[in-house]
Amino acid sequence: MGMEERCRKILEYLISNPSTTSASIEKKFKLTKRQLGYTMGKINEWLKTNNLPMIERTRQGHFVIDKAIFTEVAASEELSFVSESQILTEEHRIYVILLMLLSSMEELSLYHFTFELDVSKNTVLSDLKKAQKLLDEYNLSINYSRKHGYVLKGNEFKIRKLLLDVTYQMLEMMNGEDRIKKIAMxxxxxxxxxxxxxxxxxxxxxxxxxxxxxxxxxxxxxxxxxxxxxxxxxxxxxxxxxxxxxxxxxxxxxxxxxxxxxxxxxxxxxxxxxxxxxxxxxADFSSEALTSEFLPAIDRMLRQFEKSACIYFEDREELIERLLQHLKPAYYRIRYHLTDTMNFQGKMSRQFQALHHLVKRSISPLKEFIGSEIPENEIIPITMHVGAWMSRQKESIEKKIKAVVVCPQGVSVSKVMFNELRDLFPEFVFLDYLSVREFIHYSLDYDVVFSPIFIETNKKLFVTKVLLGKEDKSRLRKQVMLEIHGYLPHEIDFSKLVDVISNHAIIQNKDSLVRDLKAYFNRDENMAIVKEQGGEWNLNEFITPDRIQIKNAVHSWEDAVKICAAPLVESGNITEGYIDSMIQYSVQDSYIMIGPGVAIPHASPEEGVKEVGMSLLVVKEGVDYLQNNRIYLIIVIAAEDKKKHIHALMQLIKMVSCEEDRNKLLQSESTNEVFKIVSKYSHR
Known part of the structure; x- marks a missing residue:
């Protein structure tokens, strides 16, 4: 069916069946979404030429047709559209040229291209230059010689990658099949x-x-x-x-x-x-070796997504199986760099943007399993699968309160604040932790902003401390709930609840039971709190006795940082250059202070981190830092991947937030005494 005939038939069908949908037309006329989009573009060009309103499509795939179109088309005896041979675009001509280069069994000259494309030599020469720009992405080139004419040069594997992409693009063109058959004979x-x-x-x-x-x-x-x-x-x-x-x-x-x-x-x-x-x-991939390794990675990804999106997937095994059917082919595409070059067509809805963002935030288990970054156009189908599953169980990100954390105090502290608030408000979807500059240009839709400083926003802003004690958390939760929902939720004292339980049962781990009870009572029908698996190190696994030092006094802040970092240099975790960067960074930024008399100097991983690590220095007499700051406890942090140390950092912050234990650290006479206190916070 030629372009002219297809446009005419589809327009006539729309006039006769105005309530039809895009999916129905694709099925009836055997078109892909892109082919239908292209055809609707040509129909609208014809309508515009005849001074008629264009046909619009809704997000649900329905058509909006003006009454004038019904009147004019019904009165028209013949609909005359531009034929396919007259509408070959520059982009299409480039793909035709590439297909000729890929499939020809004879030498190709300019004449072959001008004859096939029905354009001038100058147009072909211009198209060849543009084709070369596209080939630069594949590290291929078009070479010309009198003996062999125009030929493709480069690695054959990359030429095959080009062949796959060009074939796909040609089939998306009108009459693409016929063109390929003709060119490749x-x-x-x-x-x-x-x-x-x-x-x-x-x-x-x-x-x-x-x-x-x-x-x-x-x-x-x-x-x-x-x-x-x-x-x-x-x-x-x-x-x-x-x-x-x-x-x-x-x-x-x-x-x-x-x-x-x-x-x-x-x-x-x-x-x-x-x-x-x-x-x-x-497909049935159940018996394959790859499947047994792939399924746990998919499961971990979904658990991370559930935690971020505050939902719980029903029929989980079925969803994992669906995702496996997409991800197994994607695994080989990504591994061998054969991912389609096609990008997502059209503008994402706000809800899809938020959903896609949360999927990308949860994708790390798959990235680790495959061993490389996952391209955007391989993540989009995952988002579509997850979104469809959520719709099936009537879930929606749009219905949930979406929050961002804006903190000027560096990545590590921001992440701790983010995690603390996410635990405090498990019914909210926490989208991101951002610097102030990132927040200014943030594009996703959100409802609530948490920040330790006042920032300009037209959304609800809650200014809160970086470090929240028990009373601070209770006060903040009540404030937020009252502001957003207009009521104060009934609060449960979980420690007292556990005391009641202990009268009737033996409790092995009181703290663990308190955490689990909180997770259970704070859930709702649209939310699941799932503990992240793997990758979490406790504080005492980083701060070991050989990385703890106690000094009565030091000469300066710079000396304190050097002394504290020395064990990490000796063990090969950091370079000397990282120490210089920490000192320079700390002089510029006082946000490394995380509590009274406590500082965590650190710098960017690129400055000299070889392996994640921490070291601790107690200065009994203290050391001056910037203006009017006396530091007694210094913890150097070398963060290799911005993630592995986060769990331990949260434990550290809890430790230094306790005045009693903070004083015990300063009064310690041996590294073992310090390590004992560190270990106390390493299992919470």
Whole structure:
């Protein structure tokens, strides 16, 4: 169906069925979302030319059609649209040129391009320059010689990556299939043969590829075999033999490649990779070795998301299975840098933006499992899966109070404040901890701001201390609840509750029981508090006796920092340069003070941190720091990843917030006495 005919038929169908949806039209006319969008663009161009209002689409996929369109179109005897051959855009011409370079069996000259594109030589030369800019992203080039004409030069694996992307882009064009068949000289019989072979592979693998991938794979397989026939072989270095050859997809390539000779192991591995990276509708991955390792990472990601979003997923196992079906192909795409170049089309809604932000914040378990950063266009489908699941159980981020923490006191202190407030308000969604400069340009929607300083905002602002004692927390929670909801929640004294329980049962860990009771009673139907798994070190695992020093006096603040940091230099956790950076940073910023007479000098990890660590110095007589500050307790922090030390830092802050234990630290005569106090706070 040509462009002109498609536009006419869809417009006529809309006039006859104005209540139809985008999904219905895509299904009826066998279009992708992009193809429908392109067609609607051409219809609106025609309407604009004829001085008619354009057709709009709602977020739900319905159409808004002006009455004038019904009148004019009904009166028109013939709808005359621009034909496909006349609307090939510059972008489309570039992809046609690249496909010709990828698939031609003969030398290509300017004449071949001008004939195929029906444009002038100057236009082709301009298009070739723009095509080269696109190829720069792949580290490939277009070379010309009189003997060989125009050819692609570069690593064959990267050329194959280009081949995948160009095929996808061409199929998204109007009449894309016909164009590929014509340029690459693919017969309908050959396409049917390859499609049947892929269907045979589906049965062998007990899965179903998406319709889009089934179509793409048939063309890609033909184009790959054509390049092999021309002598373009992929090298062995690009693929990991052991990782790919042990898969059932590798065995299934026999059905795809039967009757084809001279197929090397490397080529078979590449085709295996193409099968592994293809999106599926249904699949059974339960028996695969990768699955047993992947499932815990997906589970950890969901638990982190639940904690951030204050929700609890129903039918969890089913959701994990759905995510696995997307993530297994994504795993191989990311590992081998074969992620689609397509970016998300359209503007994200506010709710999707917030949801996507929380998914990205929770993605670290998957990133650690895969071993590399996860591209944005691989995270978006995860957000869509999670969002769909939340809709299914009638959850919504939009309905929850969303909060941000704005703190000028550096990453570590900000993160502690963020975690403390999140525990205090488990029913809120805490989006981020931000510096003041970051807050000024923050784009996500939020309802509440917590900050230790006054900042300008049109949202509800609660100015609070960085370190909150028990009474401070109770006072702040009451203030916030009264301001937001107009009522004071019934408060439970959990310590007294545990005392009552202890009269009737033996309690092994009183503090742990208090925490669990708080988590239980503070939950609601739309919220789950899930403890983060792994990666948490206690304070006494960082501040060990060999990293504790006691001095009666020191000459200066600079000397105090150097003395305190010395054990970390000796153990190789930091460099001497990190000490200089800490001193320079502390002179500029007094926010390293976290309590009366207590300071935590630190600097950016890039300044010389080799491994996360902490060390402690007690100065009994104290040391002057900046103006009117006397410091008695110094804890040097070397944060390698801004995360591993956070749990211990929270324990540290609780320790120095207790006046009694803070005084005991200053009165200690041995490192073991200090370590005993540190250990007291290392299991809370």
């Amino acid at each position: 693919i017969s309908d019989e050959k396409m049917t043969e390859f499609t049947n072979r892929i269907l045979e592979v589906e049965n062998k693998l007990n899965l179903r590829f998406t319709d889009e991938k089934l179509k793409t794979m048939s063309f890609v397989l033909f184009l790959i075999l054509k390049r092999i026939e021309k002598g373009h072989q992929i090298d062995d270095v690009s693929l990991v033999y052991k990782e790919l050859s042990h898969t059932k997809e590798y065995q299934a390539t026999e059905a795809l490649l039967r009757d084809y000779k001279n197929i090397t192991v490397s080529e078979r591995l590449f085709i295996t990779l193409h099968l592994l990276t293809a999106d599926v509708v249904t």
